[in-house]
Amino acid sequence: MRRIKDIVAEKPWVGWAIFFATLIIVFFVGLFGSSIIERRTEATLRFQPVEEIAEWEPRNEVWGENFPRQHQTYIQTKDTTFRSKYLGTALIDMLDREPDMVILWAGYAFSRDYNQARGHYYAVKDIRNTLRTGVKQPATCWTCKSTDVPRLMNEIGVANFYKKGWLDLGDQVVNHIGCQDCHDPKTMDLRITRPAFVEAFKRQGKDITKATHQEMRTYVCAQCHVEYYFAGEEKYLTFPWDNGFSVEDIEEYYDNIDFVDFVHALSKTPMIKAQHPDFELSKMGIHSQRGVACADCHMPYMSEGSVKFTDHHIQSPLNNMSRSCQVCHRESELDLTKNV
Known part of the structure; x- marks a missing residue:
């Protein structure tokens, strides 16, 4: 076999070809190495x-200073353009769409006003604007609408929070659902901030x-997306799960x-109006039985560079x-889509 030196001496262009090929290889190896170092640095710095x-910090923008990716995706819950067979994210007057509900709920506040829920971003705004608050309501109704709620519960006590009237705490409930509802500010671990869930378990x-x-990737959602009732004169928020999670158990x-x-205003029939038993219904389905969490589908993982994080654009x-x-x-x- 001829030596490379001899080939280059005979054909100088071969030497130049080898030279430039080596330069290209070294360049791409260096680029690859730099990318690895950069992404490792990203991964190291992502939680700095x-x-x-603060322990009960209710402002999402403060959390967003430390976690801009999560906060930026969460802000997308402002979007109201999505439509599907199951309505979507727009503000829809459901009593106009289904006027029979006015009769079905006669004598109940929902017969006054019932809108399709929008994203978490609108939680406080939409409940402030509903006509259902035109009748006397307890402060318990604020429980799952705001990051200010855990702070207030910590300050005045859970039972005292529930005993208050809707208007009593209205000026202090201003921040919509967000980071503090689900995360420990020191460790960022998922945590339950609504006592009714812990008490039911x-x-x-x-x-x-x-x-x-x-499990916590479901439980932080389940502390609000459930059936509930207000117990006694104290209007103590309670989840009716003592017998189990099925319709029959709750009934x-x-x-x-x-x-x-x-009590129905026309028929005088005692009525139960299920609220939003999303957690209970999910437990009846195959996804929950296979260990799929709420966040797996409604808040799936996404990547940016080397950083893998949960998409906080909570959506369908x-x-x-x-x-x-x-x-x-x-x-x-x-x-x-056809299957569902």
Whole structure:
């Protein structure tokens, strides 16, 4: 075999070709190495706090100083353009859409006003604007609308919070749902900030502190997206799960304590009006039984550079199927949409 030296002596252009090829290889190896170092640096610095967060800090923008990616995606819950078979994110007058509900809820505040819920960003604004608050309501109604609620509960006590009237605390509930509702400001671990959830689990003999991280990715949602009622004159927020999570279990619970939400104004029939039993319904489905969390579909992971984080644009999986449904399901978006 001829030596490279001899080939170059005979054909000088071969030497130049080898030289430039070596330069190109070294350049790309260096670029690759630089990218690895840069991304490792990103991963190291992603949790470096810019500003210390107080224990009950309700302002999402303060948390956003330390976690801009999460905050920027959360702000997207302002979007009201998505539409689907299941309505979407727009503000829709449901009594105008389904006028029979006015009769079905006769004598109940929902017969006055009931709108399709918008994103978490509008939680405080939309409940302030509802006509349902035109009748006397307890402060309990604020419980799942604002990051100010855990702060107020910590300041005046849980029972005292519930005993207050809607108007008593209205000037102090100004920050919509956000970071502090679900995260510990020191560790960023998921945590439960609504006592009713912890109390309901305790009555079932369950210790919420033993929950896994994957379970917590559902439980932080379930502290609000549930069926509930206001117990006694104190209007103490209570989840009716003592017998279980099914419709039959909850109905039995209400029957045993002789509870009704309202007496129908026309038929005089005692009525139960289920609120939003999203957690209970999910537990009946195959996804929950397979260990899928709420966040897996409604807040799927995303990446930016080397940083993997949870997308805080909380929304319908149908508006983000490539990172929600199609992580597990290999069908096309069209087929998946038809299936649901």
